[in-house]
Amino acid sequence: MITDIKGLHHVTSMAADANENNTFFTNTLGLRRVKKTVNFDAPEVYHLYYGDEVGTPGSVMTYFPFGQMPRGKRGTGEVGVTEFAVPKGSLSFWSDHLSKQGVTGLSQGTAFGETRLNFDGPDGDGFALVETDDRDRTPWTGNGISADAGILGFNGARFRLRDADATGELLTFMGYQKAESEGDVTRYVIEGGNAADTIDLEQSASAPTANQGAGSVHHIAFAVEDRAAQLRVREALMDTGYQVTPVIDRDYFWAIYFRTPGGVLFEIATNEPGFDRDEDTANLGQALKLPTRYEPHRAQIEARLPELAA
Numbered sequence: 661m662i663t664d665i666k667g668l669h670h671v672t673s674m675a676a677d678a679n680e681n682n683t684f685f686t687n688t689l690g691l692r693r694v695k696k697t698v699n700f701d702a703p704e705v706y707h708l709y710y711g712d713e714v715g716t717p718g719s720v721m722t723y724f725p726f727g728q729m730p731r732g733k734r735g736t737g738e739v740g741v742t743e744f745a746v747p748k749g750s751l752s753f754w755s756d757h758l759s760k761q762g763v764t765g766l767s768q769g770t771a772f773g774e775t776r777l778n779f780d781g782p783d784g785d786g787f788a789l790v791e792t793d794d795r796d797r798t799p800w801t802g803n804g805i806s807a808d809a810g811i812l813g814f815n816g817a818r819f820r821l822r823d824a825d826a827t828g829e830l831l832t833f834m835g836y837q838k839a840e841s842e843g844d845v846t847r848y849v850i851e852g853g854n855a856a857d858t859i860d861l862e863q864s865a866s867a868p869t870a871n872q873g874a875g876s877v878h879h880i881a882f883a884v885e886d887r888a889a890q891l892r893v894r895e896a897l898m899d900t901g902y903q904v905t906p907v908i909d910r911d912y913f914w915a916i917y918f919r920t921p922g923g924v925l926f927e928i929a930t931n932e933p934g935f936d937r938d939e940d941t942a943n944l945g946q947a948l949k950l951p952t953r954y955e956p957h958r959a960q961i962e963a964r965l966p967e968l969a970a
């Protein structure tokens with residue numbers, strides 16, 4: 661069994677409009693944009709990262725805003741809900757705030773003893789705010805959401821799957837422990853990880869398969885401390901029969917990817933080197949950062965990217 665995984669590292673989704681995406685995650689949700697860079701394979705598309713002050717692993721929501729991309733269709737074989745943690749007692753603020761901002765899909769409920777507020781992202785993305793203890797996490801307050809309500813990184817994620825068993829087995833192999841079930845949803849928790857440590861598997865045998873597009877999660881990344889741990893995880897997965905990519909340098913972390921039995925694309929990402937490797941903490945996310953191979957084309961790339969509000 662793998663013992664190196666520490667919970668979530670980041671979640672990466674696709675969006676239509678870059679400015680709408682930027683405004684939603686900074687102004688509406690109050691996250692900090694911690695990196696403004698481009699897609700490694702499509703430099704005419706931004707890669708925007710939002711998180712806490714420094715982009716702590718387990719707090720980072722990232723987006724590829726593809727412009728005119730059609731909306732995805734929610735269904736099975738995907739991350740259905742990305743869940744942020746918020747301080748206890750803050751959901752009445754959030755309900756009021758999101759409703760004033762015109763956010764749709766608002767509905768409050770409880771699951772696994774936690775109070776949660778579901779809401780839609782700008783492209784119909786499935787999100788929830790879940791009330792939790794702060795667990796040593798500090799919200800970013802630079803965008804006008806106060807510390808007693810600010811987002812405390814991820815709580816976890818809920819996958820929708822036609823058959824949850826094989827993915828449950830994989831999570832167990834990755835170090836998660838099966839916890840309780842409520843209806844069609846089974847919770848998996850990783851002990852000793854960061855605070856973004858739950859995965860809920862919702863089994864929905866009759867729902868249609870998801871179609872990826874704007875508002876869909878592209879992949880979900882799990883955190884390991886360093887490159888040595890990542891190599892151990894890679895070897896263990898390959899020994900079990902998974903097809904895992906070679907290690908890829910993503911500038912702010914090292915990444916490996918593999919497709920899981922339920923259809924969700926997993927990444928294992930290192931906590932090193934982090935988002936402050938090429939700009940200081942005070943200015944994170946302001947300047948356009950390019951992968952080294954695109955630096956000679958900076959002028960053309962900048963000319964094609966839409967200008968973003970601060």
Ligand code: ZN
Nearest residue numbers: 672879881927
């Ligand atoms: Zn990723």
